[in-house]
Amino acid sequence: MAFKLNESAKNVIINTGNILSLNDITKKPGQNPTEELVEALNITIKDFQNGGNLQSHVEQPLVITRRHDDLSNKMAEHEIGDLKIGLKVFIGSDNEQYLIEALEKAFTSLNINSVHNVIIAYHEKQNEGQNDIIGKIKNIWKTLESYARDKKIFQIGLSDIEENAFRSIYDWADVKPSIIQINLATCCVVPPTLQAFCKDNEVQLLTHSDPNEILPESSIESVFGIQLKLKWALRFLVHIKCRGVLTTKGYLVSLSNV
């Protein structure tokens, strides 16, 4: 069942809430992150349509959430100091407003003032050219640095970035990246130079299993029935410190109807 976006709403943000409580997702652990996200979006929209309010103002994005989401309960189960909260932002533009919107929306949704880490996965669509990726990441990085200076983010990092690009950003950056994320498929064959660089600079070399494009156009169309533009997608992960327990996981997705 395709979702019909209200004509008047130009922007829509979908908050899946805590998907660890969605049994239908837990029961399909073999799904890749895109499949998982699509299913979470479908469940969220369905739940919202069954009782949510579709009215919205033109200026404000329509926010879609689940009625039965236990995100705030989950967050309240623990002292904030016992939690380690991480965000990963999937973004394809260096428009500063996009990143700020993503981070602010995450802070309000989780009802927090700061997070432990933020990792950026920068991926442009093929047809938009590959010019000066480093320059664009630097633009984004400046926004992240200001959050880090304000102590709203403790560690900042980059995902799926060429070793040389990572080094040049590292050398240039004021607040250095402390995390680099590589695809799980390559975790047994990390280039020794990258390994040495991470070791020498105490950069965490972490794995992920995300596809290049977290929410491709075809998936957007299957969920919404029409083509919308993905501004950004964000995954939040909440861990209980030192216990290896993941307590909350979810996605925020921002789309525009242009």
Added chain:
Amino acid sequence: MGLLTEGSPLSWEETKNLSDHVRTHGITQFINLYKRLRDRQGDILKWGDEVEYIVVKFDHESKTAKVSLRAQEILTELNQKELANPKGVKSLWRPEYGAYMIEGTPGQPYGGLLAHFNIVEANMRYRREEVSQLLQPGEAILSLTSFPRLGCPNFTDPPTKPTPDKGATRSLFFPDEAIFPGHPRFKTLSRNIRERRGEKVAINLPIYKDINTAIPVDDSHLYSKAALPDHVYMDAMGFGMGCCCLQLTFQACNIQEARTLYDQLTPLCPIMLALTAASPLHRGFITDADCRWNVISCSVDCRTEEERGLKPLEENKFVINKSRYDSIDSYLSEHGEKYNDVPLVYDQAVYDKLKANDIDHLLAQHIAHLFIRDSVSLFSEKVEQDDEHDTDHFENIQSTNWQTMRFKPPPPNSTIGWRVEFRPCEAQITDFENAAIVCFVVLLTRVILSYQLNFIIPISKVDENMQSAQKRGACLNGKFWFRKDITTTVSPPEANECCKKGFVSCCDVYEPMTINQIINGKEGEFPGLIPLINSYLSGMDVDADTHCTIQQYLKFIQQRASGEILTTASWLRKFVTTHSDYKQDSKVTELINYDLLNTIYRIQKSEVSCPELLGHSVTSKTKESIPAALFKDVCP
């Protein structure tokens, strides 16, 4: 088990007379510790493994392999390092039942970072290397569950003779010299169990019948009426407690989480037993069982004929359906309560006393059930205790209830929290395998807590599974009762098809599954434990090396479960039955035993590869310590 305190053991008569004393004070001690520690909160994850090893002596001239009775000498040296530097050593060493056995654990527990999974195997290697340096020419340490010719003539070095009519064991096969001599506990246990039972223990494992197998398998039945003719008969505690196991302990954040993990891991005990099956060979024969469990269970079965239901109760209080070494009898968490479908034997007065002290029904009946047993080892120095602070009498009974799981209260005056011990696994040949099993189980506990999974099935079905798990080839061919729907969170009704079909919860269904289905999943029906672990890991911050290592461990377990590679038990069978000296008579000769143990030694040293046992990728990225960048993080 910590370093054992030395002391003077009491005779069985004295111990028996103090049974009620130990029980009464043990219960009081538990009540006191419970009051002190019930509300303890916020402990982080700490965990550790325990691997037991056999010291083997090879004679390459005569092509024999025996157990070397030098464990005490070796341990004395190992323990000196610990005494000199208790906090700094990388390993701790403890005695075990056999005079040829030692038990090793990491010097410090592992913590709550995923990076800890990457130092487990390196520590296991270190331990093996540390012991190897103290060995004499021809000696080796093997993490082999059962020594194939234990109890055969001349199975020890130096040679010893059994003494059927005197000593602690009085076995036809197992000499007292093969019991660890460095501490009186072990011989005392053997003697007291025999005396309490009123006769020697009796273990009968069905023989694996090959074309030339003779029945009766030997002349044991001429000497003992307990010996069954088509079974391998064993008559000593050493046949069971002389086996090697792989155990794990983890600290929970509070008592509630400990209860949850205790219950949730219970249905996994038989599954892990089948998956780690490694002991088809006993007393020189190929048996029809793949695991040690029933052997140990019978080897310490101290129940009298009355307690076993063979005679009407006169002297004893209860008919007891299991040995003190067996799978657990009741669940401890609220989730588990309705699955306690086997009536629990306990002393009502003990239960009432626990209840009167504000201990809930589930915990009270668990403790009361443990306390139906008598002490089987008591030292004169430990009889009188301060019940406010000591817990020795409680531990006396608790630590001689050898069950699949153990629920462990914090020790007195320590920073340690509530813990759960996972005890079913058999020891594997290589450090890679043992590390894989250990990491798999610990990861599973994290998945259970993160997704709030529920594996609980009726306890009677777990008992059934324990027996199924030990059958020959169970890992590949066995079926095990397992819960179909393991999710618990209540989703919006319209999103959860399973639960809305009626008043009777259809989510409670369990059905027979293979180990492969449980571990790897069943399309459209059951998610599989490894896919769940992988899904969990995708939401965790895992460093590349650790993730590479974990992937190899999980792949190895997937292959064991699917049958792509052999279990240790199947591999041992195959080795013996295809050996040129094998006469299709179910016998493991001296020469086969030598070649087998020598091959195991070389596989463990990576001198020969063995893809049919280990798969093709057995080189993990394990390392000695955790990278500094990961420590900057959060954990102490």
